[in-house]
Amino acid sequence: MKWRRQPMIGVYFRIPDDEPVRFGHYFRGWVPMRAAQAVAAIRAEADPRGFQIILGRSIPPKDIARIAPVRGVIGWRHKPDAHGQKPCGCPACMARGEPGGVKIRRAWERAEREADEAWARAAASREAAGDPD
Numbered sequence: 499m500k501w502r503r504q505p506m507i508g509v510y511f512r513i514p515d516d517e518p519v520r521f522g523h524y525f526r527g528w529v530p531m532r533a534a535q536a537v538a539a540i541r542a543e544a545d546p547r548g549f550q551i552i553l554g555r556s557i558p559p560k561d562i563a564r565i566a567p568v569r570g571v572i573g574w575r576h577k578p579d580a581h582g583q584k585p586c587g588c589p590a591c592m593a594r595g596e597p598g599g600v601k602i603r604r605a606w607e608r609a610e611r612e613a614d615e616a617w618a619r620a621a622a623s624r625e626a627a628g629d630p631d
């Protein structure tokens with residue numbers, strides 16, 4: 499989806515307001531609450547990007563009201579507000595085969611190696627100075 503220009507498709511369905519769900523931001527974790535509370539919480543967010551409402555069960559076909567393209571601009575290609583930021587080349591962010599990925603991955607690997615070396619030098623100089631930490 500990241501590099502393909504295809505319409506994003508939404509599956510629309512209804513669940514009871516008091517249905518237990520988990521609500522939270524995609525990398526900050528989730529908390530249990532009722533479906534109506536989760537909807538209110540996501541609507542109250544100044545920047546709702548990245549919030550999820552997770553239902554712990556499947557939706558039976560009879561409860562699906564509509565399947566249609568999602569309208570408007572939603573989501574992001576890399577991460578929220580990534581435009582203008584240096585891309586991360588770690589294996590989690592930069593999958594193999596992505597355009598420009600080799601260059602970004604190698605720069606990330608070089609920076610990681612340099613950080614490891616700087617950390618090792620700092621640890622060695624602390625040890626030489628007699629600092630037990």
Ligand SMILES: [Zn+2]
Pocket residue numbers: 586587588589590591592
């Ligand atoms: Zn990363």
